[in-house]
Amino acid sequence: MTDTEILPIRAALAANPRPPDLASRRKRLDGLSALYPMPPDAKLESVQANGVAAEWTSTPAADPGRVILYLHGGGYVSGSIESHRQLVIEAGRQAKARTLALNYRLAPENHFPAALEDALAGYRFLVSGGFDPAKIAIAGDSAGGGLAIALLLSLRDAGERLPACAWCISPWVDLTMSGESMTAKAAIDPMIQKDYLQEIGNAYLRGADPRNPLASPLYARLENLPPLLIQVGTAETLLDDAVRLAGRAGEADLHVMLETYPDMIHVWHLFYPQLSAGRQALASAGNFIRAHTEQV
Numbered sequence: 001m002t003d004t005e006i007l008p009i010r011a012a013l014a015a016n017p018r019p020p021d022l023a024s025r026r027k028r029l030d031g032l033s034a035l036y037p038m039p040p041d042a043k044l045e046s047v048q049a050n051g052v053a054a055e056w057t058s059t060p061a062a063d064p065g066r067v068i069l070y071l072h073g074g075g076y077v078s079g080s081i082e083s084h085r086q087l088v089i090e091a092g093r094q095a096k097a098r099t100l101a102l103n104y105r106l107a108p109e110n111h112f113p114a115a116l117e118d119a120l121a122g123y124r125f126l127v128s129g130g131f132d133p134a135k136i137a138i139a140g141d142s143a144g145g146g147l148a149i150a151l152l153l154s155l156r157d158a159g160e161r162l163p164a165c166a167w168c169i170s171p172w173v174d175l176t177m178s179g180e181s182m183t184a185k186a187a188i189d190p191m192i193q194k195d196y197l198q199e200i201g202n203a204y205l206r207g208a209d210p211r212n213p214l215a216s217p218l219y220a221r222l223e224n225l226p227p228l229l230i231q232v233g234t235a236e237t238l239l240d241d242a243v244r245l246a247g248r249a250g251e252a253d254l255h256v257m258l259e260t261y262p263d264m265i266h267v268w269h270l271f272y273p274q275l276s277a278g279r280q281a282l283a284s285a286g287n288f289i290r291a292h293t294e295q296v
Contacts, residue, residue, distance in 0.1 A: 003263040005275050006235075010265070013190045022108075026078040033082050036273045042089045049125035052118045053103040055081045059093045066097040066135045066293045069122055069163070071151070073142025073267055075172070075197070076107045076115055076204035084141070087269050087282075091139065094286025097293065100126065104147075111206035112215050115143075119151045127161070136163040137289045141267045142192075142238070143204075145171025145230075149217035149245070152225050165227045165292035167285050170238055170267050171245060173218040175201045175210040179240030189237045191266040197237075222248055227255035229288045231281050233264025259284060 019025055045056040058064075070088045072079040081088075081101045092099035104118035126136055140148035145168035155162055175197075182194045205215060213220030218241065228249055232242035239260075246258035261268065261277050272278030 006263050009271050010190050029074055029078045030080055030083045032270055033085050036086055039089055050121035052121050055101050057089050057092055058098045061096045062092060062098050063096055067131055068092055068095060068097050068099045068137045068139050070099055070101040071119055071140035071144035071147045073144045075200035076143045077200045090272060090282050094282050095289040107204040112204050112208050115147055116150050116214055119147055120154055133161040134164050135293045137165050137293055138163050139167040141169035143172050145169055146173045146217055150214045153220050156224055162226050167229045169231050169269055170236055171242055172238055173216060173241050173245050175216045181240040182237050185237045185239055188235045192237050218244055222252035225254055227292055229257045231259045233261050233268055235263055236266050
């Protein structure tokens with residue numbers, strides 16, 4: 001049975017298609033913040049995280065000693081603190097943690113590995129500021145989900161203490177775009193198509209190998225990473241990215257949870273005020289993060 005709650009969101013997306021120029025695309029994505037009112041109990045604070053623009057958010061139940069480092073989606077070329085603010089606030093509410101969202105550098109102005117360098121700077125800002133890595137969760141959606149895994153790989157290979165866990169929403173982890181769902185789901189995905197991903201992937205990579213594990217973590221060794229929660233909708237061209245990432249994590253003997261949500265589109269969490277499946281996914285992520293950060 002079709003989830004009817006997603007239908008008006010599909011209609012709204014169809015009525016406001018992605019514009020051709022980058023400036024308008026960025027404005028369109030940032031405009032998501034105007035869809036729903038800002039939670040009145042949320043506290044916001046701008047900060048520089050080792051030179052990276054960032055924003056703290058918290059709600060009254062947040063444990064000040066636990067934090068989610070959030071890496072927004074947008075294909076490495078768009079998205080911002082603004083576009084994902086309500087999602088990040090609600091994630092923190094469900095996890096009963098503070099959140100730190102990063103405005104990492106975007107392509108094509110700043111190509112690979114600039115976004116990863118900024119993610120590392122944000123994590124090190126938290127650790128140097130006194131946060132115990134065992135009380136830090138890394139989270140991200142779409143490109144930010146791939147970036148979250150790349151961050152874990154970089155920390156592991158540098159011998160730094162890893163965070164407690166990571167949560168990936170609709171992660172983009174294969175910049176070769178080889179997943180079968182790229183074509184199998186193309187007719188029902190209203191947000192992400194292969195030709196668009198190829199365009200923005202080229203802008204981000206600027207000649208780098210798309211199989212580089214820090215750009216496409218699907219091709220990385222995943223051993224010794226912390227527990228992972230991966231969430232994906234069944235109406236996504238990126239469905240196979242999530243499924244294959246979970247499979248690779250299982251092969252690497254990791255604790256991994258894969259949750260698939262019927263009829264859901266790319267990063268449906270952004271529309272959680274309208275979607276019970278969005279609220280369900282955020283509650284599940286909150287439970288996962290609390291389970292791995294509270295009892296330390």
